[in-house]
Amino acid sequence: MTLQECYCRIQGDYADALKRLMRDQLIERFVLNFPKDQSMQQLRDATAAGIQNDAFRATHTLKGVAKNLSLTKLADSASELAEQLRDGTQMPDPILLAEVEKDYKLVIDTLAVYVEEKE
Amino acid sequence: MNNSVKRTVLVIEDNEINRGILCALLEDQYNILEAENGKVGLNLFQTHLRKISAILLDLQMPVMNGYEFLESVQDDPLMSTVPIIVITANNTIEEEERCLALGASDFITKPYNKGVVLHRISSIIKLRESVSTISAIEYDVTTGIYTRQAFIHHATQILTDHPDQQYDLLIAELVKSEDALGRYDQAAVKKMIKPAAQKVREMLREDSIGGRYSEIRLVCLFRSVPNGTPPEVVLRNDEGLVVTAKYGIVQNVPHDIPVMTLCDHALTAIQSIQHQYGHYYAYYDKQLQQNERYHNAIEQNMANAIRKQQFKVYYQPKHDIKTGKLVGAEALIRWIHPELGFISPADFIPVFEQTGFVAESDFYVWQRTCRNQRVWNEMGLPQIPISVNCSQRSFADDNMVSRWLNAKKEIGVPEGSMHIEITESAFIGVVEEMVKKLQQLRENDVQIELDDFGSGYSSLNMLGELPIDVAKLDMGFVNQIESPKKQKVIAACVNLIHNLNYKIVVEGVETEQQIQIAKNLGIDYGQGFYYSKPLPEEEFENYLKS
Numbered sequence: 001m002t003l004q005e006c007y008c009r010i011q012g013d014y015a016d017a018l019k020r021l022m023r024d025q026l027i028e029r030f031v032l033n034f035p036k037d038q039s040m041q042q043l044r045d046a047t048a049a050g051i052q053n054d055a056f057r058a059t060h061t062l063k064g065v066a067k068n069l070s071l072t073k074l075a076d077s078a079s080e081l082a083e084q085l086r087d088g089t090q091m092p093d094p095i096l097l098a099e100v101e102k103d104y105k106l107v108i109d110t111l112a113v114y115v116e117e118k119e
Numbered sequence: 120m121n122n123s124v125k126r127t128v129l130v131i132e133d134n135e136i137n138r139g140i141l142c143a144l145l146e147d148q149y150n151i152l153e154a155e156n157g158k159v160g161l162n163l164f165q166t167h168l169r170k171i172s173a174i175l176l177d178l179q180m181p182v183m184n185g186y187e188f189l190e191s192v193q194d195d196p197l198m199s200t201v202p203i204i205v206i207t208a209n210n211t212i213e214e215e216e217r218c219l220a221l222g223a224s225d226f227i228t229k230p231y232n233k234g235v236v237l238h239r240i241s242s243i244i245k246l247r248e249s250v251s252t253i254s255a256i257e258y259d260v261t262t263g264i265y266t267r268q269a270f271i272h273h274a275t276q277i278l279t280d281h282p283d284q285q286y287d288l289l290i291a292e293l294v295k296s297e298d299a300l301g302r303y304d305q306a307a308v309k310k311m312i313k314p315a316a317q318k319v320r321e322m323l324r325e326d327s328i329g330g331r332y333s334e335i336r337l338v339c340l341f342r343s344v345p346n347g348t349p350p351e352v353v354l355r356n357d358e359g360l361v362v363t364a365k366y367g368i369v370q371n372v373p374h375d376i377p378v379m380t381l382c383d384h385a386l387t388a389i390q391s392i393q394h395q396y397g398h399y400y401a402y403y404d405k406q407l408q409q410n411e412r413y414h415n416a417i418e419q420n421m422a423n424a425i426r427k428q429q430f431k432v433y434y435q436p437k438h439d440i441k442t443g444k445l446v447g448a449e450a451l452i453r454w455i456h457p458e459l460g461f462i463s464p465a466d467f468i469p470v471f472e473q474t475g476f477v478a479e480s481d482f483y484v485w486q487r488t489c490r491n492q493r494v495w496n497e498m499g500l501p502q503i504p505i506s507v508n509c510s511q512r513s514f515a516d517d518n519m520v521s522r523w524l525n526a527k528k529e530i531g532v533p534e535g536s537m538h539i540e541i542t543e544s545a546f547i548g549v550v551e552e553m554v555k556k557l558q559q560l561r562e563n564d565v566q567i568e569l570d571d572f573g574s575g576y577s578s579l580n581m582l583g584e585l586p587i588d589v590a591k592l593d594m595g596f597v598n599q600i601e602s603p604k605k606q607k608v609i610a611a612c613v614n615l616i617h618n619l620n621y622k623i624v625v626e627g628v629e630t631e632q633q634i635q636i637a638k639n640l641g642i643d644y645g646q647g648f649y650y651s652k653p654l655p656e657e658e659f660e661n662y663l664k665s
Contacts, residue, residue, distance in 0.1 A: 020230060020232040020233060021143075021144065021231070026140070026143050026144075030136055030139060030143075033139070034136065037134070037136050057179055057181075060179055060208060061137075064134065064137055064229045065136050067208070067230040068136065068137055068140050068230040070230065
């Protein structure tokens with residue numbers, strides 16, 4: 001599987017990433033780091049602890065990272081959740097959160113396959 | 120932009136991937152400093168201030184967010200010159216507005232686009248460098264020491280970094296000496312400031328700094344030296360030109376007060392010896408501090424004083440010197456504050472004049488006196504003219520004449536009952552305009568009294584031109600009445616004024632002897648404690664009855 005095919009499977013926009021970041025290696029270098037990013041875990045922790053503000057911040061960061069890597073599907077669901085959390089008074093809506101979890105899992109799983117095949 | 124030098128950009132963003140991407144986009148063209156929150160960023164910024172050409176700043180961050188970072192930087196004279204580009208994810212108008220208000224220069228939005236990011240940074244650096252270079256902001260060209268902005272920045276830093284160390288702040292103001300050039304032109308200033316700055320450089324030790332505060336002022340912050348010798352008063356440059364300086368010193372400065380305020384304190388100290396020959400040092404001590412607080416209290420309270428009716432108008436009678444008959448009075452403002460008590464006019468008038476509030480207080484006295492005149496007339500009391508002071512600031516106001524005349528008309532005062540008193544200093548400026556104003560007042564039944572006659576030098580020149588009715592000789596003039604030679608001068612003055620058909624009032628008469636001399640000179644009227652002190656309204660009313 002090439003990186004483009006990988007992006008296809010996770011409904012990302014590889015062309016957009018390349019247009020913005022200008023180098024294939026750069027995209028690969030950072031997208032392979034994505035599983036190490038803590039924002040999804042921070043969102044889960046904040047949800048479990050019931051801290052609205054932290055939940056918003058984590059979602060906001062996740063959205064930013066996903067956008068930067070052109071992980072469009074994940075960026076969209078994170079964006080929708082971030083809007084729901086923006087005023088800092090609500091906990092994540094379970095349906096929106098599940099959507100983010102689903103998109104996130106797809107990205108992580110697909111990247112794992114990509115790395116495995118590459119090795 | 121000069122491409123041979125790689126500029127440094129500080130990237131402040133908490134998320135590692137985002138920061139990594141940003142740095143990867145920039146690394147070909149810039150040296151990069153990275154920070155994972157505002158606090159780390161601020162430390163890097165302070166340490167590498169001179170190197171950093173621009174800052175990229177994320178808003179949402181733990182520990183210290185982007186807004187807090189902007190807030191801590193915006194008041195610093197040096198740090199605020201470095202452009203900050205804010206990274207936003209949603210760029211709402213409110214967010215952008217808030218950032219701009221806090222001093223942000225530009226925005227970039229996530230996701231990053233290499234071309235956009237590089238162009239934004241490049242043009243903002245170019246703009247800044249074309250306006251000024253950091254070194255030009257930091258060092259004064261003439262003296263080679265810090266500029267005022269740089270001094271304030273570094274002094275703030277020293278005070279923050281050494282909370283337990285005692286420091287003194289000193290401002291030296293150069294005083295033109297007799298043989299120096301006639302005025303403070305550029306060349307003269309340069310000749311004076313250079314040796315002074317040299318002295319400052321020699322004085323400076325570890326963690327003490329000096330800067331040029333203004334044209335003729337230098338400022339230093341140094342470690343307190345117990346019983347240390349004060350700096351030299353007389354300086355000499357290579358050409359033997361002598362320069363003297365007056366020093367304002369704030370000892371053991373509080374570390375939590377802005378450096379600008381400390382400088383103001385030092386200037387207040389200098390102010391206190393400004394016109395005292397032979398006085399070269401002044402410390403910002405308790406007395407000065409109290410004076411300054413008092414001054415501030417006056418400034419804060421004055422606007423409400425009219426509404427709260429704290430101003431009282433007193434009247435000091437004027438008498439005919441020959442007959443002893445009551446012929447008029449002067450209205451004088453007094454301020455009785457519920458907490459501050461009786462505030463001396465000597466304290467509040469200068470503040471009113473500085474702030475321009477005097478136009479309001481003068482007008483208040485005018486209105487109040489118009490009303491009193493009407494009431495006293497209706498009561499059938501003897502009708503005498505009362506003069507109201509109109510300060511230079513009030514008189515300079517374009518609307519003064521119409522405002523005062525309208526009030527007089529609305530209240531409806533008896534004929535011939537209102538005068539104004541102006542001082543010679545009111546005539547600084549265009550004489551024709553003044554004359555026009557005075558004529559307008561006189562055409563509307565307001566007589567003009569020229570106060571403090573003889574205290575300036577302009578009036579002899581203008582005396583013939585001015586449409587006035589009464590000249591008032593001041594206390595200083597009166598107090599010299601005992602000297603025969605001065606009496607001749609005064610006699611000549613009296614003749615001159617009488618020849619111009621003006622009446623003469625002498626102010627501050629206290630003794631029988633002074634009355635005799637004034638009578639011999641042919642002075643028409645007298646005002647002073649000999650007759651009566653200034654009286655509150657009710658007492659003056661009784662005075663009118665008697």
